[in-house]
Amino acid sequence: MEYQTPQFFHVMQYADAADGDTIDMVSGNPDWEPPAAIREGLHEYADSDAECFQYPPSDGLADLREEIANRRNVDPDRVIVTNGTGEANYLGMAAGLGDDRGDGCVLIDPVYPYYPGKASMLGGETRLVAANHDGSLDTDATCAAIDDDTGVVVLNTPNNPTGAVYDLDAVKPVVETAADHDAVVVVDEVYDHFDFTGDFESALTLNADNVILTSGVSKSMAITGFRVGYAIFPSALVDAAKTRHMLVNVTTSRPAQRAVSAAYRATDPDYYAAARDRLRSRIETFTTALNAAGAEYTTPDGAFYVLARFDDFPGTMANVKTLIDEAGVAGMPGATFGTAREEWIRFALVTPRVEAAAERLSDYFG
Amino acid sequence: MEYQTPQFFHVMQYADAADGDTIDMVSGNPDWEPPAAIREGLHEYADSDAECFQYPPSDGLADLREEIANRRNVDPDRVIVTNGTGEANYLGMAAGLGDDRGDGCVLIDPVYPYYPGKASMLGGETRLVAANHDGSLDTDATCAAIDDDTGVVVLNTPNNPTGAVYDLDAVKPVVETAADHDAVVVVDEVYDHFDFTGDFESALTLNADNVILTSGVSKSMAITGFRVGYAIFPSALVDAAKTRHMLVNVTTSRPAQRAVSAAYRATDPDYYAAARDRLRSRIETFTTALNAAGAEYTTPDGAFYVLARFDDFPGTMANVKTLIDEAGVAGMPGATFGTAREEWIRFALVTPRVEAAAERLSDYFG
Numbered sequence: 075m076e077y078q079t080p081q082f083f084h085v086m087q088y089a090d091a092a093d094g095d096t097i098d099m100v101s102g103n104p105d106w107e108p109p110a111a112i113r114e115g116l117h118e119y120a121d122s123d124a125e126c127f128q129y130p131p132s133d134g135l136a137d138l139r140e141e142i143a144n145r146r147n148v149d150p151d152r153v154i155v156t157n158g159t160g161e162a163n164y165l166g167m168a169a170g171l172g173d174d175r176g177d178g179c180v181l182i183d184p185v186y187p188y189y190p191g192k193a194s195m196l197g198g199e200t201r202l203v204a205a206n207h208d209g210s211l212d213t214d215a216t217c218a219a220i221d222d223d224t225g226v227v228v229l230n231t232p233n234n235p236t237g238a239v240y241d242l243d244a245v246k247p248v249v250e251t252a253a254d255h256d257a258v259v260v261v262d263e264v265y266d267h268f269d270f271t272g273d274f275e276s277a278l279t280l281n282a283d284n285v286i287l288t289s290g291v292s293k294s295m296a297i298t299g300f301r302v303g304y305a306i307f308p309s310a311l312v313d314a315a316k317t318r319h320m321l322v323n324v325t326t327s328r329p330a331q332r333a334v335s336a337a338y339r340a341t342d343p344d345y346y347a348a349a350r351d352r353l354r355s356r357i358e359t360f361t362t363a364l365n366a367a368g369a370e371y372t373t374p375d376g377a378f379y380v381l382a383r384f385d386d387f388p389g390t391m392a393n394v395k396t397l398i399d400e401a402g403v404a405g406m407p408g409a410t411f412g413t414a415r416e417e418w419i420r421f422a423l424v425t426p427r428v429e430a431a432a433e434r435l436s437d438y439f440g
Numbered sequence: 441m442e443y444q445t446p447q448f449f450h451v452m453q454y455a456d457a458a459d460g461d462t463i464d465m466v467s468g469n470p471d472w473e474p475p476a477a478i479r480e481g482l483h484e485y486a487d488s489d490a491e492c493f494q495y496p497p498s499d500g501l502a503d504l505r506e507e508i509a510n511r512r513n514v515d516p517d518r519v520i521v522t523n524g525t526g527e528a529n530y531l532g533m534a535a536g537l538g539d540d541r542g543d544g545c546v547l548i549d550p551v552y553p554y555y556p557g558k559a560s561m562l563g564g565e566t567r568l569v570a571a572n573h574d575g576s577l578d579t580d581a582t583c584a585a586i587d588d589d590t591g592v593v594v595l596n597t598p599n600n601p602t603g604a605v606y607d608l609d610a611v612k613p614v615v616e617t618a619a620d621h622d623a624v625v626v627v628d629e630v631y632d633h634f635d636f637t638g639d640f641e642s643a644l645t646l647n648a649d650n651v652i653l654t655s656g657v658s659k660s661m662a663i664t665g666f667r668v669g670y671a672i673f674p675s676a677l678v679d680a681a682k683t684r685h686m687l688v689n690v691t692t693s694r695p696a697q698r699a700v701s702a703a704y705r706a707t708d709p710d711y712y713a714a715a716r717d718r719l720r721s722r723i724e725t726f727t728t729a730l731n732a733a734g735a736e737y738t739t740p741d742g743a744f745y746v747l748a749r750f751d752d753f754p755g756t757m758a759n760v761k762t763l764i765d766e767a768g769v770a771g772m773p774g775a776t777f778g779t780a781r782e783e784w785i786r787f788a789l790v791t792p793r794v795e796a797a798a799e800r801l802s803d804y805f806g
Binding site: 101103104105106107108112113114116117119120121124125126127128129130157158160161164188191192195296297298299300301302317318320321322323324325326327328329330333 | 467469470471472473474478479480482483485486487490491492493494495496523524526527530554557558561662663664665666667668683684686687688689690691692693694695696699
């Protein structure tokens with residue numbers, strides 16, 4: 075089972091062991107407060123009757139599923155509350171690769187490394203299709219990569235690591251081509267609350283019966299450790315996915331579900347807007363410094379990562395370590411995300427020390 | 441994907457919809473209070489720094505893994521904290537069925553229905569071996585069922601539904617025969633705190649490098665909804681299992697892990713002893729009534745289920761419904777648990793109304 079994610083740990087362990095102070099721009103953990111109702115919801119749950127500590131319904135607490143269904147404008151029966159978006163993607167990819175649709179898995183390069191890992195675990199064969207230079211979906215190339223052996227296509231928008239927000243007009247032909255070849259399309263929208271364009275549209279609006287939508291609150295509510303995500307399946311596929319969810323996990327942890335349900339109801343849009351504003355400011359600070367350092371870089375339309383390429387300093391693991399040792403900033407080597415951005419380094423902007431990191435990079439490369 | 445567990449829901453839905461009052465003896469949810477430290481641990485966690493709400497290590501919080509490792513006398517590196525014992529069993533069975541060991545899965549009949557469900561999901565072929573009449577392991581028959589096609593054997597002790605506690609001398613030849621055929625043995629000990637004999641020994645004490653031990657706190661701490669379990673793998677198999685755990689779930693929900701870690705440290709043996717005493721009393725009450733009703737029944741050595749067979753009243757789904765309608769007691773049809781106990785009905789003793797249920801059954805059949 076080939077699997078690249080330990081590179082995250084490798085970099086973090088190296089940074090932890092470094093002599094000097096290192097600013098961690100490796101991991102994708104939000105560094106801000108969760109909605110107040112998360113803490114309140116946990117307190118309330120902790121005092122509830124003992125029977126509330128027992129199995130919730132396998133597919134999730136009814137009020138949580140209904141809240142998600144209302145927000146996404148779908149039938150609650152199509153919603154499965156999962157152990158984070160990670161499990162949602164696993165269930166979605168298993169639906170594509172497990173049912174004689176084909177064992178081909180089309181992924182977009184640069185690629186979030188868990189996707190090829192999951193494909194391999196599920197017996198799938200990954201085919202990488204390069205994104206356009208600006209990170210947008212190369213619709214023609216993606217459609218051309220889909221054939222009768224394809225079981226699943228996985229898209230991620232807003233995108234980690236490119237920051238691209240896909241135009242739905244670019245997604246639609248991919249969904250249609252996949253349907254022609256009896257393949258499903260998993261669309262991972264876990265960064266849906268981090269859209270800086272105001273134009274993001276969910277793939278759910280395509281109303282396609284081969285789209286599996288995955289998302290979660292790990293990023294939007296700043297609780298990656300709670301493991302609350304969800305998958306929205308087409309009606310024809312949801313029962314098999316519920317069975318798999320039950321056989322793997324039985325159900326999703328109830329304290330976390332209860333806190334998230336409370337936070338959905340109590341949290342107003344200002345909370346999410348404040349997180350976007352915070353990130354916008356960090357993006358501005360960071361890209362200004364990259365500019366001063368003479369780097370090529372992405373200005374994300376969504377999510378919270380910046381890719382940068384420095385002259386004569388390709389984003390290899392060796393150079394990432396050099397940057398930790400000599401500049402005190404830890405990023406991720408581009409090769410972690412497939413082959414299309416091997417020259418680049420990914421910086422996660424979920425640290426309050428973005429300004430200091432920007433200064434360090436600008437000093438080091440300037 | 442063949443899967444029998446919806447029968448649980450089917451019975452519970454029928455019972456909920458029944459006109460009269462029904463005593464639920466279907467589900468395996470403890471009806472007593474969790475250790476006080478569970479509530480306290482959640483409160484404490486709810487007030488912790490926001491960074492404590494982010495990803496814990498994929499294989500579990502370090503202090504929790506160490507606590508489990510100390511209790512089980514193994515190296516912490518062999519421990520994976522899982523989303524309940526359900527995920528632990530999934531990981532264990534995947535290790536046996538996924539690695540060219542063979543796709544045969546040997547299960548003991550009567551069987552917990554999730555096991556054949558998981559085997560089927562993982563591409564395995566189930567072979568059922570009947571337990572002895574008293575529920576004990578038929579060592580010769582089990583060993584005879586293991587061949588070069590066998591990838592995994594799953595044992596459950598203390599056993600659901602028979603209440604048998606396996607003698608380790610009966611388990612050892614099965615482990616050795618499996619090793620001879622390059623098969624692993626998953627031993628599910630989730631009821632390890634509900635041993636009424638005082639003689640239960642964990643299969644870990646065999647020190648075999650093909651035994652995968654699974655357990656959890658769902659039953660022992662009366663928190664089935666928290667989803668905290670664990671798997672202890674042989675060193676040679678643990679890395680692949682950690683990878684699968686990461687690719688499926690990333691990690692186990694942190695609020696639940698934190699509460700369980702607190703409860704492990706703060707809960708003294710009296711808590712578990714009180715639960716056993718409560719169950720001993722219920723077993724006595726219930727089996728006395730079954731005796732008065734002229735039924736054949738099991739007196740469990742462990743876990744918290746009683747199997748009963750009534751004259752001219754086989755444990756079919758139709759008769760289970762009749763019992764709900766006419767006696768106000770809901771049990772599970774024996775056919776849910778394979779073929780060996782089709783005549784029987786399983787009653788879960790995790791309800792404070794065991795005495796009333798006993799009276800109703802004794803009135804109905806007496």
